[in-house]
Each structure stands twice: as C-alpha cells, then as structure tokens.
Amino acid sequence: MTAPRSAPPSNSGPGTPAPGTSGMPPEMPTPPKIGRPDGLARSVKDAPEQVRDGVKVWYAVAALQLFTGIIQLIATLTDRRALTREVTVQAADMELPEGISIENLVTGYAIGQFLLTLLSVVVSVWLISRVGRGGYKSRLFLSLGSVYLALMALMQTFAGAPETGDAALIVLIGAGTIISGVLAPVGWWFLTRPETNDWFGMPGEREMAEFSAALDRRTADLKRMKDAEKAEKAENAEKAGRNREKLRPKQGKQNRGSGD
Structure with a gap:
C-alpha cells in the first residue's frame, strides 16, 4: 500500500494578502502530485x-x-x-x-x-x-x-x-x-x-475536484481584476473629460480679455 498523500502546502500565510486583492495576480494552483510518494515498490507481489x-x-x-x-x-x-x-x-x-x-x-x-x-x-x-x-x-x-x-x-x-x-x-x-x-x-x-x-500514485477524485475548484477560483479572480481595471480606466477617462470641460470656459474668457 502506498503512503497517504499529504495536502499541498498553502502559498499564503498569516498576514499575507489574498491574491488578486492588492493588484497582485492570483497564483497558479499547485496540481496534484503524480507518482508513488515512497517510490517504486520492491516487487509486483504486493500489487493489486x-x-x-x-x-x-x-x-x-x-x-x-x-x-x-x-x-x-x-x-x-x-x-x-x-x-x-x-x-x-x-x-x-x-x-x-x-x-x-x-x-x-x-x-x-x-x-x-x-x-x-x-x-x-x-x-x-x-x-x-x-x-x-x-x-x-x-x-x-x-x-x-x-x-x-x-x-x-x-x-x-x-x-x-x-x-x-x-x-x-x-x-x-x-x-x-x-x-x-x-x-x-x-x-x-x-x-x-x-x-x-x-x-x-494517481490523484484521486477528491484531489482532482479540489484542483479544478482552485482553477475556477483563479479564473474568477482574474476576471474580476480585468473588470476592475476596465472600470478604473473608464473612470479615469471620465474624470479627464470633466476636467477638460471645466478648463474650456476659462480659456474662452482669457481669449475675450485679450481681444478687448
């Protein structure tokens, strides 16, 4: 029998911001390990x-x-x-x-x-x-x-x-x-x-399901980050447009003053 698989270590520790919350892209989840943890068996006698x-x-x-x-x-x-x-x-x-x-x-x-x-x-x-x-x-x-x-x-x-x-x-x-x-x-x-x-030493259904769920979460985080970047760019463009509108009347008054 093979040794029980240990859960992959978490990439985040105490005090570490969650990926995707501070502009940092979410990390790729670690795929389940393939292969016997204890290496090859000595013989085929104990095999299924x-x-x-x-x-x-x-x-x-x-x-x-x-x-x-x-x-x-x-x-x-x-x-x-x-x-x-x-x-x-x-x-x-x-x-x-x-x-x-x-x-x-x-x-x-x-x-x-x-x-x-x-x-x-x-x-x-x-x-x-x-x-x-x-x-x-x-x-x-x-x-x-x-x-x-x-x-x-x-x-x-x-x-x-x-x-x-x-x-x-x-x-x-x-x-x-x-x-x-x-x-x-x-x-x-x-x-x-x-x-x-x-x-x-092939990954079980539970390990593959956890890895698939982690991939789905990473995809969702990346989508949220892209949506947030688009919204931020749109907001910045809107602010720039309003600033230009505010500057136009002042420039017009200055032009009329120079004409008098």
Missing part, C-alpha cells in the same frame, strides 16, 4: 490483482514479439528473393564498397531488423518490470506501445499474403503480430483500472 494480470499479459506480448522476430529472421534468410529485389532497387544508384555485395546487404538488413526487434523486447521487459512496481511513466510508454501493436495487427489483418516465402512461416508471423495486437490492449486495460490508481 489487476496490475499483476496486466504485467503477465505484457510479458506474453514481449515473448510473442521475440518469437515473431526470430521467425521473421528465419523466413528472410531462407527465402531472400523479396528482400533481394527491394535492396537491389534501393542500391541501384549507389556504388557499393569493394567486397560488399547485394547478398551481404540483405543479410545485414535481416540481422539488423532482428536486433532492433530484440532491443525493443528488452526495453519492453524493463518497462513491464517498472510498471509492476508502480511506475506510472512506464505505464504511459506501454500504453503507446499497445496502440502501435494494435495498429500493426489491424494492418496485418487486411494485408495480402507476400508472393514469396514459406507459407508456414508467413502464417506464424501473421499470427504472432495479430495476437500481440490483441493482447497489448488487454494488458493496457488491466493496468488502467480504477483499482490500480493508488498503486501508481
């Missing part, structure tokens, strides 16, 4: 059930991504025709260094693509471990990842089958991509249940 389930689902997604990456590497290296055509077109206007052939580029591209997949899996596992311990920023990155994987699964669903490649490997790649795109939003759903707010 929804968090533990979400972490399990996301570990399954990471495993599927690694599996799909390995199958993609095998499929590319066993049947290079499609990738060779693509690399040949891209390298048509390039002068390849001595000793480097199209075959070398195809192999390097396939291995590089797998290494990027492996890196993304390692980063995902690190983020998942932090989410299980209450990291709300890591949860945000996983939320973005769930959107990306869901879009990839949608594209895979409506994409046509490639012209080359082993049919079994192609089916496995497509299945891994689609299942990952389905499981990732499920994991996100578990991790964003209202029951998980305390574990991630």
